[in-house]
Amino acid sequence: MTQKLLEVTLSRVWQQTEEIRTFELSPTEGALPSFEAGAHIDIYTDVGPRPYSLCHLHVVDGPYVVGIKREPDGRGASRWLHDTCRVGHRLQIGPPRNNFRLAPQAAHHCLMAGGIGITPVLAMAKALWQRGSSFELVCFFRGRSHAPFLEEMRTAPWNQRVRFHFDDSPAHQVHLDDLCAAQPVGTHFYACGPAGFMAAVRQATRLRPPEQVHQESFSALPAAEKSGRTTFTVELARSGKTVLVEHGESLLQALRRAGHPPITSCEMGVCGSCVTRYLSGTPVHADAFLSADERLRELAICCAGSLSERLVLDL
Numbered sequence: 001m002t003q004k005l006l007e008v009t010l011s012r013v014w015q016q017t018e019e020i021r022t023f024e025l026s027p028t029e030g031a032l033p034s035f036e037a038g039a040h041i042d043i044y045t046d047v048g049p050r051p052y053s054l055c056h057l058h059v060v061d062g063p064y065v066v067g068i069k070r071e072p073d074g075r076g077a078s079r080w081l082h083d084t085c086r087v088g089h090r091l092q093i094g095p096p097r098n099n100f101r102l103a104p105q106a107a108h109h110c111l112m113a114g115g116i117g118i119t120p121v122l123a124m125a126k127a128l129w130q131r132g133s134s135f136e137l138v139c140f141f142r143g144r145s146h147a148p149f150l151e152e153m154r155t156a157p158w159n160q161r162v163r164f165h166f167d168d169s170p171a172h173q174v175h176l177d178d179l180c181a182a183q184p185v186g187t188h189f190y191a192c193g194p195a196g197f198m199a200a201v202r203q204a205t206r207l208r209p210p211e212q213v214h215q216e217s218f219s220a221l222p223a224a225e226k227s228g229r230t231t232f233t234v235e236l237a238r239s240g241k242t243v244l245v246e247h248g249e250s251l252l253q254a255l256r257r258a259g260h261p262p263i264t265s266c267e268m269g270v271c272g273s274c275v276t277r278y279l280s281g282t283p284v285h286a287d288a289f290l291s292a293d294e295r296l297r298e299l300a301i302c303c304a305g306s307l308s309e310r311l312v313l314d315l
């Protein structure tokens, strides 16, 4: 399974904060596909594809723009992009995909961003302003010096809709519980940020209808939430093949070993690239992507296990 890749040239890079840069990717030839706010692309790095959210609105014949934080202790993709890629560098990317869409209609939209989670949310604020929708954007940053896109938000025509929380500034504090409780009935909530922030958002919105709470994570569930059998058999229903997941091996590793590599990107259960239907068996879900309802039919191959001896996938 592969996705059709696009070739782009790194046309501009600029520093947002000490650890965050904006990367502008221009088409090497032709125009890049359109997308809606909330979409992300996979950038193929020297350690494999990684998902990055688009932080702008689609412009015909325009570039893609992503904001990337250099993670010194990450798996290497952001270090490679920051340390190795320079203007003029050619890169391969996947076409935009969107798992984090704006609701077509809502009484009000409450956008919440933690740190680099601002990237998809920034595009959403621009789209809602264009639509003339009711919205507010609340940004949670460690401090001003860690806040990307600050100048862009301050000078945007919708700057009156933005509030900032800075951990290091007693004058700029926003409490998530108070923020969410104050939102009118019918509000749709959107949140993107690190694990602790997302857990706090889930807690603050727990009494709201789940279909009105939209989340995009960029970190996996804690290892403690993963469990299941150490070996199990996977049947690939379409090809009729059977693969044994051996002790110490993940489902993803077993499928790759057997010559059936699924499409992957984040490989930690947050992007949805590897989501696949299962037809029977009892998977153990460890992703931060699928809803409870979706988990009845689908699993994220990169981090799923199995409680049953046999798992049948629609592959």
Ligand code: FES
Pocket (backbone or CB within 6 Å): 263, 264, 265, 266, 267, 268, 269, 270, 271, 272, 273, 274, 275, 287, 289, 300, 301, 302, 303
């Ligand atoms: S590769 Fe991202 S969820 Fe599996």
